[in-house]
Amino acid sequence: LAKTTQPISMDSYEGQEVNITCSHNNIATNDYITWYQQFPSQGPRFIIQGYKTKVTNEVASLFIPADRKSSTLSLPRVSLSDTAVYYCLVGDRGSTLGRLYFGRGTQLTVWP
Amino acid sequence: DVKVTQSSRYLVKRTGEKVFLECVQDMDHENMFWYRQDPGLGLRLIYFSYDVKMKEKGDIPEGYSVSREKKERFSLILESASTNQTSMYLCASIQKERGGEQFFGPGTRLTVL
Numbered sequence: 318l319a320k321t322t323q324p325i326s327m328d329s330y331e332g333q334e335v336n337i338t339c340s341h342n343n344i345a346t347n348d349y350i351t352w353y354q355q356f357p358s359q360g361p362r363f364i365i366q367g368y369k370t371k372v373t374n375e376v377a378s379l380f381i382p383a384d385r386k387s388s389t390l391s392l393p394r395v396s397l398s399d400t401a402v403y404y405c406l407v408g409d410r411g412s413t414l415g416r417l418y419f420g421r422g423t424q425l426t427v428w429p
Numbered sequence: 430d431v432k433v434t435q436s437s438r439y440l441v442k443r444t445g446e447k448v449f450l451e452c453v454q455d456m457d458h459e460n461m462f463w464y465r466q467d468p469g470l471g472l473r474l475i476y477f478s479y480d481v482k483m484k485e486k487g488d489i490p491e492g493y494s495v496s497r498e499k500k501e502r503f504s505l506i507l508e509s510a511s512t513n514q515t516s517m518y519l520c521a522s523i524q525k526e527r528g529g530e531q532f533f534g535p536g537t538r539l540t541v542l
Contacts, residue, residue, distance in 0.1 A: 360533025
């Protein structure tokens, strides 16, 4: 079961770019890397997913180096509403498809 | 839009009661999950199901059971609720393909007195 390590918390100011790095040394060949966002009293919400190199969508970018042992979620020009917990996950190579290990996540706080 | 619904947002039960938490998804997803979330511990997987009547234990199955009689519905059962089961319970579903997006319900905050 591939587990991840990410900072417990990060602080930023409005308008700045935020980069959250996640370590996943035991990632398996067929595993994807996925990031979720969670606001208080809500379920997590999918942000972005990638396998290698760089992926970009309307919300964020995901950078994955060639060895895939880490990944970086990049949030451009954050606002107060980006204050949330961010989870980095990798897919499980176990017998059941779809299982993911969430870990404790990174609490991002954006200040005015 | 995919929708995952949970039967209650807030629930208060007494120690020893049998508790049912219901989850329904409307996207014909094969896999469904139950997590609990506690401060500082992130999401921990209780049980998951990859098909009707199929289930597998997650990381913390003790004190819980599940039922999946229909593809769209996955129930979490606390046979005899205890105070240490006070938590936020989250249900999720995902299509069968690896790497698919998990869709979460709004959560049920359960308090056991």
